[in-house]
Amino acid sequence: MSSAVAAARNILTRLHEVMASRSNAQAKLNTVVEVIGECLDSEVCSIYLLREGMLELFATRGLAQEAVHVTRMGVGEGLVGTIAEKAGMLNLAEAAAHPDFSYRPETGEDKFHSFAGVPIVHRERAVGVLCVQHVEPRRYEEVEIEALQTVAMVLSELITNADLIDEDDARALSAAMSGPQQLSGLTLVKGLAIGAAVYHQPRVNIEHIVAEDTEAERSRVIHAFDKMREQIDRMANQAEFGVGGEHEEVLQTYRMFAYDEGWTRRINEAIDSGLTAEAAIERVQQRTRMRMRQIDDPLLADRMHDLEDLANRLLRIVSGQIGTAASLGLRSDAILIARNLGPAELLEYDRRKLKGVILEEGSLTSHVVIVARAMGVPVLGRVRSLRAMVREGDPLLLDADQGLAMVRPSAGAVEAFEARFARSRERQATYAALRDVAPVTRDGKRVTIMMNAGLREDMSNLSLTGADGVGLFRTEFQFLVSATLPARERQTRLYRDVLDAAGDKPVMFRTVDIGGDKTLPYLRHDDGEGEENPAMGWRALRVALEREGLLKVQARSLIEAAAGRTLNVMFPLVAEPWEFDAAKTVFDGQIQYLRGQKKTLPEAIRYGVMLEVPALAEQLDLLAPKISFLSLGTNDLTQFLFAADRSNPKLAERYDWLSPAILRFVRRVVRGVEGHKVDIGVCGEMGGRRLEALALMGLGIHRLSITPASVGPIKELVGMIDLAELQTAVSGWLDHPPADMRATMSEWATARGLPID
Numbered sequence: 162m163s164s165a166v167a168a169a170r171n172i173l174t175r176l177h178e179v180m181a182s183r184s185n186a187q188a189k190l191n192t193v194v195e196v197i198g199e200c201l202d203s204e205v206c207s208i209y210l211l212r213e214g215m216l217e218l219f220a221t222r223g224l225a226q227e228a229v230h231v232t233r234m235g236v237g238e239g240l241v242g243t244i245a246e247k248a249g250m251l252n253l254a255e256a257a258a259h260p261d262f263s264y265r266p267e268t269g270e271d272k273f274h275s276f277a278g279v280p281i282v283h284r285e286r287a288v289g290v291l292c293v294q295h296v297e298p299r300r301y302e303e304v305e306i307e308a309l310q311t312v313a314m315v316l317s318e319l320i321t322n323a324d325l326i327d328e329d330d331a332r333a334l335s336a337a338m339s340g341p342q343q344l345s346g347l348t349l350v351k352g353l354a355i356g357a358a359v360y361h362q363p364r365v366n367i368e369h370i371v372a373e374d375t376e377a378e379r380s381r382v383i384h385a386f387d388k389m390r391e392q393i394d395r396m397a398n399q400a401e402f403g404v405g406g407e408h409e410e411v412l413q414t415y416r417m418f419a420y421d422e423g424w425t426r427r428i429n430e431a432i433d434s435g436l437t438a439e440a441a442i443e444r445v446q447q448r449t450r451m452r453m454r455q456i457d458d459p460l461l462a463d464r465m466h467d468l469e470d471l472a473n474r475l476l477r478i479v480s481g482q483i484g485t486a487a488s489l490g491l492r493s494d495a496i497l498i499a500r501n502l503g504p505a506e507l508l509e510y511d512r513r514k515l516k517g518v519i520l521e522e523g524s525l526t527s528h529v530v531i532v533a534r535a536m537g538v539p540v541l542g543r544v545r546s547l548r549a550m551v552r553e554g555d556p557l558l559l560d561a562d563q564g565l566a567m568v569r570p571s572a573g574a575v576e577a578f579e580a581r582f583a584r585s586r587e588r589q590a591t592y593a594a595l596r597d598v599a600p601v602t603r604d605g606k607r608v609t610i611m612m613n614a615g616l617r618e619d620m621s622n623l624s625l626t627g628a629d630g631v632g633l634f635r636t637e638f639q640f641l642v643s644a645t646l647p648a649r650e651r652q653t654r655l656y657r658d659v660l661d662a663a664g665d666k667p668v669m670f671r672t673v674d675i676g677g678d679k680t681l682p683y684l685r686h687d688d689g690e691g692e693e694n695p696a697m698g699w700r701a702l703r704v705a706l707e708r709e710g711l712l713k714v715q716a717r718s719l720i721e722a723a724a725g726r727t728l729n730v731m732f733p734l735v736a737e738p739w740e741f742d743a744a745k746t747v748f749d750g751q752i753q754y755l756r757g758q759k760k761t762l763p764e765a766i767r768y769g770v771m772l773e774v775p776a777l778a779e780q781l782d783l784l785a786p787k788i789s790f791l792s793l794g795t796n797d798l799t800q801f802l803f804a805a806d807r808s809n810p811k812l813a814e815r816y817d818w819l820s821p822a823i824l825r826f827v828r829r830v831v832r833g834v835e836g837h838k839v840d841i842g843v844c845g846e847m848g849g850r851r852l853e854a855l856a857l858m859g860l861g862i863h864r865l866s867i868t869p870a871s872v873g874p875i876k877e878l879v880g881m882i883d884l885a886e887l888q889t890a891v892s893g894w895l896d897h898p899p900a901d902m903r904a905t906m907s908e909w910a911t912a913r914g915l916p917i918d
């Protein structure tokens with residue numbers, strides 16, 4: 162056992178006795194300062210605690226006893242106030258030489274030179290300060306500081322159990338964590354929300370700090386490490402981990418930390434010093450946090466987040482506090498805080514209570530964002546240091562329209578925000594009024610505005626928005642929300658319900674698009690390995706054609722559900738015409754079978770294909786005669802055109818949907834189906850944005866399937882354009898692209914009074 166561990170253990174054993182004694186809190190604190198002073202051979206040991214916003218001397222050995230409950234310092238004032246404000250430690254050979262030193266004559270501290278102090282932290286806030294002082298000038302050794310930090314942890318338990326500090330005081334302490342803070346990020350789903358921060362993975366409450374049985378704690382931690390390593394090794398294939406091209410990099414860092422012997426050793430040492438497994442993990446984490454704070458390096462800060470994630474994971478395993486905020490019961494008006502989420506994880510939340518999401522990562526077309534859009538939940542992404550700035554329960558104003566969030570807002574900010582919120586609701590009301598107005602351009606062209614959906618609940622949006630139908634029903638959503646492969650009966654029921662809800666309006670069912678960032682634990686590739694490049698991997702129709710049973714079941718469910726009506730079905734990620742033929746053959750087989758069973762068949766089946774793989778554009782002449790409709794899935798299409806992973810936050814702003822390359826490609830596809838009876842449309846996120854929609858309409862796309870929230874704004878736009886004029890303008894821009902297409906188009910639209918924001 163090292164001397165640091167032995168010193169801490171000695172103090173902890175004695176403190177344990179003090180805390181178990183029946184004396185009152187003040188008497189306990191008096192004994193504590195004596196014990197620490199003695200064990201660390203210090204002339205002075207003092208405890209300052211927060212009371213009414215001030216740090217008050219609560220107990221001391223060595224300073225004048227008359228100063229107890231008299232000496233008070235403001236947060237940020239003097240050495241003690243600085244420690245509390247920064248939640249960091251100080252170790253000084255000559256206290257008076259420090260710029261923050263403030264002399265208090267009543268304490269009689271003039272004869273002491275050296276000074277070391279650490280914050281007493283409760284729920285990540287400094288609620289007090291523990292310090293020691295010596296007559297002779299010397300810096301304290303690392304061992305001593307570590308012992309002080311361990312003791313500070315135990316003190317925090319004593320202090321909160323004895324109600325010595327006031328929670329409100331604690332909350333008001335640190336300026337950085339208590340005052341209003343503005344966070345900026347990338348708008349992923351527009352919208353406004355007022356609520357309180359809820360961590361997707363709640364922080365663990367540590368209930369016991371001092372261990373009863375060190376051996377038992379040691380084995381708990383070993384077991385937890387084993388379990389965590391197992392989880393990390395499994396993570397590659399799990400949506401739980403979130404999504405993204407950074408996946409591999411983050412995973413590697415996780416692995417590195419999970420197997421880091423230094424980390425395990427320090428935790429074991431903290432257990433040896435007498436802490437419980439939970440307290441030991443937290444103790445080591447606090448120490449790392451303090452060290453990292455002194456190094457100003459953004460790369461290291463990112464790694465620190467990884468380590469925080471992992472330490473939190475370890476804490477959750479060891480304490481058994483495993484659930485996410487979804488499983489623990491969500492408070493109303495929740496604004497979810499997470500590093501990243503998988504689409505399935507988001508779907509677990511009650512959409513009536515979830516008002517917004519703020520992510521440290523995230524990108525515009527990742528599936529979690531698409532799901533959020535479908536749920537009507539605003540999302541702000543790519544907020545740096547999010548989890549360091551926001552605490553569980555903090556009041557939040559989320560303004561995803563402007564890419565901002567305000568943490569702990571002032572009353573004035575709340576008032577201004579509420580006024581904006583009211584205006585935004587008015588705007589929504591204007592859109593709602595367009596519900597029964599057909600989208601027709603000024604020169605008389607009827608444009609079809611459909612909506613995207615994925616769950617039964619989404620269907621109510623059809624009548625709310627007045628959309629012309631569902632242009633993309635993502636059937637895989639039900640697979641994502643289910644723990645096991647949905648059985649045929651369940652699928653049939655869903656498709657039938659969806660068709661019933663749609664009434665006369667068409668629904669284009671897309672067959673499962675699983676894989677990529679939509680992984681399912683119960684549906685893995687045979688080799689069980691994670692893919693290096695899942696977006697271009699074993700997904701969508703590729704899975705369906707290989708696992709033919711899956712497609713057969715879906716085909717049968719769709720055909721049965723559409724008995725006596727028209728069935729529109731489309732296949733995702735088709736790269737070559739033969740894939741369409743193979744998928745259609747599966748449907749033909751099911752029709753044959755059901756006909757044999759004398760079942761009622763659909764009145765008509767219209768087959769469509771999603772154009773998401775650029776290669777398909779080169780063979781449209783071969784495909785077009787076989788299909789009734791073609792939908793450009795611009796989310797995937799543009800990621801492949803630009804070789805820029807749609808889930809990778811680093812690439813989120815890599816290209817613009819208004820790039821001439823994308824628009825010229827779309828023009829080529831439109832021309833490719835000319836002369837064929839193919840209804841061409843766009844069902845990617847691009848179509849839901851006003852400038853992009855303008856460009857698409859200018860290219861001859863007259864069917865857009867978009868997120869329900871965009872139906873009103875796009876309808877409003879359609880009613881204001883002169884299509885012929887727009888088509889001429891777009892054609893000119895594409896023949897001779899301006900340097901900045903977006904700027905040129907905005908100017909053009911603004912000059913005509915078109916709403917484009």
Ligand code: PEP
Nearest residue numbers: 794795796797798844845
């Ligand atoms: C697309 O790729 O544009 C699309 C609509 O499909 P998804 O977003 O579900 O991949």
Ligand code: MG
Nearest residue numbers: 773794796797
């Ligand atoms: Mg797609």
